[in-house]
Amino acid sequence: MGIIKQDGYDYAFNSDACASCNGRCCVGDSGYIWVNEDEISTFVKFLNIKREEFVLKYLRKINSCYTLKEIRYKNGYACIFFNEKVxxxxxxxxxxxxxxxFPFWDYFKDHKKELESECIGILSL
Ligand code: SF4
Ligand code: SF4
Known part of the structure; x- marks a missing residue:
């Protein structure tokens, strides 16, 4: 896909960088990967399992919201859907x-340094 820019952001993203990055945005420190009801339905259909099974196996409930589970990976964590083979x-x-x-999140508008340390595809404009 190449270089992606988005209005309101003072950086661009080179999506070609993902090929040599080893999925840094899916591993590392623990975090939240929020999923809404529509996304849960998509997962259920895609994995061809029951919703209850999906919730039990892959989700963690935080108050009334769901985040994808993480597993221990190297010195930190990985999203449960991170595939080490690829x-x-x-x-x-x-x-x-x-x-x-990602990486066009409002949060990163004021935290570009943090983003740059995580994602090798960020280009300052
Ligand atoms: S951290 Fe950035 S470069 Fe690496 S896989 Fe994620 S989006 Fe791609
Ligand atoms: S679902 Fe998990 S493995 Fe896939 S992009 Fe999101 S954080 Fe990464």
């Missing part, structure tokens, strides 16, 4: 919106 997302086609919109 060093990337194991459910790429149906990854949640939070993952699709």
């Amino acid at each position: 060093m990337g997302c194991g459910v790429y086609e149906i990854r949640p919106n939070q993952c699709r919109t």
